[in-house]
Amino acid sequence: METGQRLGVGVIGAGFIGSFHARAWQGVRDADIVAVTSRTRTSAEALAREVQELGVGADVTVHDDIAALVRDPRVDAVWVLTPNFTRVEVVQAITREVTSGRARLIGIAVEKPLGRTVAEAREVLGLVEGAGLLHGYLENQLFSPSITRAHGLVWERGAKAAGTPYLARAAEEHSGPHNTWFWNGADEGGGVLNDMMCHSVEAGRFLLTPPGADTGTWLTPVSVTASINSLKWGRTRYAAELARTYPDVVDYTKSPSEDYAHAVFEFLNGDGEPVVVEATTSWSYVGAGLRLSFELLGPEYSMDSSTLSTESRVFLSRDLQQGRGEDLVEKQNAEQGLMPIVSDEAMSYGYTGEDRAFTADFLAGRQPRESLANGLQVVELLMAAYRSAEMGQTVTWPVDLAGFTPAVAKGEWNPRRK
Template sequence: MSCPLGVALIGAGHISRRYAKALAHLPLARVRGVASRSREGAARLAQTCGAELAVDYGELERLLSAPTVDVVCVNSINRLHAEHAIRAARAGKHVIVEKPLCLTLTEADSMLQASAAAGTGLAYAENLCFAPPYRRARELIAEGALGRILSARQCEKHGGPYSSWFWNVEEAGGGALLDLGCHSIECLRWLLGKPRIARVSAQLATVRHGDRTRLEDDARVTLELEDGTPLRTESSWAADANGESSLEVEGSEGRLVLNLLAGELRLERHDGDSRLIPVESGAGDGITEELTHFLECFQQGRVPDETGADGRAVLEILLAAYASAARGEAVPLPFNPGDITRPVDLWLSR
């Protein structure tokens, strides 16, 4: 494996541009190539980050077979995640897949099997699990600062997607729940040590963008642990433009309140001790930390903190949430959604 690691970006949109910016500051990586729907789009991003290869999806094999490429970042539209990740694994490359992992459990299992067969890594890109304020919150919970956890709520909200394909049922496969709810679900699982989720209930609606899409733009989900502890998520494309990424965790001895956009983490204990918890200066959304961790794991042969198996677990919960919203009742896990091609179909077919 080369050093620095050669990285290829599949997709030349917003997320790949953010990846390219982060990777430019990491000594252990260099962007070697970009693939996009159009060669022109790939060439623009490749020029920005000094990559020598720029191909459209019809020429993807040329990028995947390049000996200078060690790691492939799958940042394409949701519908293509599984295809691109499987092809990269079969080409012998480590793979980082942007959330959501894919659209069906069958696809997820095929991705895991391809990675295992090739002996390559499959990392699930959930940046909140690497954002310094959230990591500090996890440390406080693990240290027992809140006592026994009674409930938690995580919110991800903004005014709507930055790219037109998100509004498209076929290309996205789901709306605000699939786009933002995956953040909240994995954040809460990870914060509490990835406990087993027993039941999922959800309410979905299209409250603001019905003129643009049939997809849900507002989602409320409750995950119930085996002991009955509720974990709640709120995901919305119908909020104001400033957006929200926040966390509240209630415990028997206090509570944590986190505002990621403001960079604030507050501990409020029932004994009267209330204070702001210091976090890293200039701490961002975790993408740089996430990529650093994944690349170091690939280089050192370690299993990443967030894997394809985690992405599958999140997808199963998302599928159960869509089914719950359609049925109007809680759905137990494990959940088999049957023969569907898109998560949102479970709700749209109600």
């Protein structure tokens, strides 16, 4: 590691999310992306070129493996953006180099979810803490400007006068992922509940927690009632479409992953009051594109936000022949008609804010508030939701989830099976 006033960041994983972080880095000061590695060199080289074209890193080194990247003297911290099924082995490789003394790092930031099970998430946290690294959980929605601004105002103007909020609603919906491994339950760790409810649960907890307070301390879980289903992609027609689009996908007529999930999490807050997070997620929403919506309700106030309620829109008539793309909004489902424009998705969705915050914390030698411990808490909540859905009843705390793996992840779940 080279000391200095700028943070050198190595990116591990060069897929879709890597490009989002590269674009987000245009709003980050005092840090550069200096190195990239990925499971395929071609994707790593493509991300390195994008980084340099965006001006968020110069002379970006493409490494063939993780060990070489973390030993790079220009790398002070790493961002782990690899698929869920690689999470443990990637963190093992990083921390092995650090604990052996072959590499010197300040910190590590890990994308959601922290693991496919509680056991995996605990192992990741234990490895990082054992290596003595600062750590951040890359939960972008907590850094979305529309959420952080509303959160601060509601607590200052509403909660201070009328009392703490009691209900948070969060939903994330789109038409489905763009990579095979997301659709395979064993690789993903489940379906949409694991993939996207991790966002909604943490956003809900954040909204219910006072600014500056630790979410895990302020909110004590009491119970969860959840349900999951395969509404669209388990149907014969759409299972066949998946098979055509992603040749290595599992047979969704036999072993689907859930494309819809709903959960109600009950907590006691720091005042001893009952509060609720309602979370809904789906891969079966067909609309303009990715829809993120949030609500917070309190005794004399409320807030709401939706990413598809944008300031700008465009209209393209039926006479225009349009090629497919996602230039207006992520997970775009049409190229004609009245379309919302998300002017800066990396900023709006919170990627810029989280990268900026973790960079500042690592440079200051300060442990980020949104830590991997938060990531573990989220996985515990998600696994309890899976258990509730499988049992068809409310799960209450304390609950032992150390050996639990969702039936979806084991290929043993099919709501159409008679």
